[in-house]
Amino acid sequence: MKKEIIYLLALILCVSCEDVIDVELPETEPxxxxxxxxxxxxxxxxxNVEIKMKETSSYFDENQPVQVESAVITYGRPLNDGLFETLAFSSLAEKEPGTGIYIPDPDYSSDQRIRTSAAQPGIVFIxxxxxxxxxxxAQTEYAPTxxxxxxxxxxxxxxxxxxTEMIVTFTDDPEEDNFYVFDFDFGEFLTVEDQFFQGQQFSFSYFYNDNLNPGQEVTVSILGATEEFYNYMDLVLEQTTDTGGIFQTPIATVRGNVFDVTGLDNINIYDNVERPNDYALGYFAVVQEYSQTITIQ
Known part of the structure; x- marks a missing residue:
């Protein structure tokens, strides 16, 4: 009986020693x-134009889709002084209410889809x-590959x-200093530049740590990249591990090319030189893609 009383007192003591600790996280503007x-x-x-709009939430919550008042893509070949030789535009609308995914507006008075023939070297998309x-x-130049x-x-x-080893072979364009982003499926990416193999055929191996089953299909893509997009992806990959893909959780310390330019008088000043805290997360890029699919043996 004495032992039972001692055990009971010990249990009560342990329970009474449990404290609830509230962690105060800093509040940040979404x-x-x-x-x-x-x-x-x-x-x-x-x-295939699909742009996802979300808003950051608190530390423990998932980022939620948002509805924007307007979204437009403008594109053309730039001249001097911020002027363009020709300009075309595509008005975007939410694909389905509440998704935060924006596509060329199907209800517009004219076809808002962007033809692939419009994507040419030197063409700028805004x-x-x-x-x-x-x-x-956000402004970006089309990046071929x-x-x-x-x-x-x-x-x-x-x-x-x-x-699982995947061996990739491609031939670099000798006319340009090229940057590449490889998409290895499953949210896995790799950045490569041609500094040491310009104009040559180049092979490298990529290793999947997760088990891939025989008969499973894997699609590998090579994406063109501007130097700015390459640098952005390189920084994101350095900070992203096991998060379910680099576009699932944008890294707050890596700034992309989408800036808050509210109230700026000169639209050519879009990089927030004197407004370091006015920006959105994520990136806007228009890149050429080639893909191949392989079945795991």
Missing amino acids: KLIVEGLLRVDKSEEFI LEITYQGKYYY VPLDNLEQGDGTLFEDDD
Whole structure:
């Protein structure tokens, strides 16, 4: 009986020692998130335009889709002094209410889809967004790329015996200093520049740490990239590990090319030189893509 009383007292003591600790997180102003990677497949007639709009939430909550007042993509070939040789535009509308996904407006008086023929070297694309009384602006140049020469599964390993090796081969364009972003499916990306193999055929291996099952299909894509987009992706990849993909949780310390330009008199000053805290998260890019699909053996 004495032992039972001692055990009971010990249990009461342990329970009474539990304290609830409230962690006070700093409050930050919500920021707009723009997921605007447009992939151009030249074998298709139109660019698949889908831009996701979200807003940052508290630390423990998921970022939620938002509805913006307006979203427009303008594109053309620039001249001097911020002027353009010709300009075309595509008005965007929410694909379905509450999704925060914006596509060319199907109810507009004219076809708002963007033809792939409009994506040419030197063509600049501008994304303009109005959200909660603020005006956001992003500018990017179309980034072409080269096709994949070969994609094959290897039998090498990196750290674990169950690693899966993917061998990628492509030939770099000798005319330009090129930057590439590789999409290895499953939210896995890699950045490559041609500093040491300009104009040459280049092969490298990529290793999947997760188990890939025989018969499973994997799609690998090579994306063109401007130097700015390459640098952005490189920084994001350095800070992103096991988050379910680099576009799932934009890194707050890595700023993209979408800026809050509300009230600026000169639209050419869009990089927030003297307004370091006025920006949205995410990136707007228009890039060419080549893909190959392989079945795991």
